[in-house]
Amino acid sequence: MTRISALGLDVGRKRIGVAGCDGTGLIATGLETIERRSFAEDVARLRKLVEARRATVLVVGMPYKLDGEVGAQARQVQRFAERLGAALNLPVEYVDERLTSYAAEELIHAEGRSPSHNKALIDRKAAAIILQQWLDGRSPTQT
Template identity: 35%
Template sequence: MRIMGLDVGTKTVGVAISDALGWTAQGIETVKIDEDAGQFGINRIRELIAEYDVSEFVVGYPKNMNNTIGPRGEASEQYAALLKETFGLPVVLWDERLTTMAAERLLIDADVSRKKRKNVIDKMAAVMILQGYLDSKNR
């Protein structure tokens, strides 16, 4: 049983998966969505759940720096509720403040081109969200 980490945006969802022991997170893909059109990539998420034997979700929860919840945080809450309703699996909202910026810095430090960064940033953010959650459980 593995844990799936998700970084939810308006156009894409970055997806990461834990190893079977729940120690490490690996990025697997970026799922295209269209929040405005109500298309949330649920069919692809369903396929990934089956492929990786997922038992739990960790959804990035972008709080404001003063700990309040803004529009993106509310969107993450709604996505988490959709996952729970659709799949009946536990969903944890995980504080992801600055995760995307940290992922971007990591990629810049690794000298990844701007074009390539754009293609992997959401997946990398999902890895950082999931790894933070796994590290908190394995202390």
């Protein structure tokens, strides 16, 4: 079995939720939430995570519109992800992230916490959902 090391990213205007997976590629877990400052600072923080986890791919949630179209927000995320992939010298793969923040909020509710007081946690959980969708979508021959 080939070791899998991917980072899942939920890219927002204020924060980036980051998730990682176990080496088997079965389980995604939220790692941290990065408060966005500048592109250079975002890259520096993500570079540390890439190096520490030996990540070989970035899995980025694409915020498609509910009708499946690529809107302004999705284009903005795609531009950021392409620049990030180039800066980190890593391939970027995209996952439809529609409703992942809602699913993350539901998980937080189930834990007995308030989503309105845990925005950074929502971002981490959304990143884990994005990465888990990507992991689940991989065929057994790819692992």
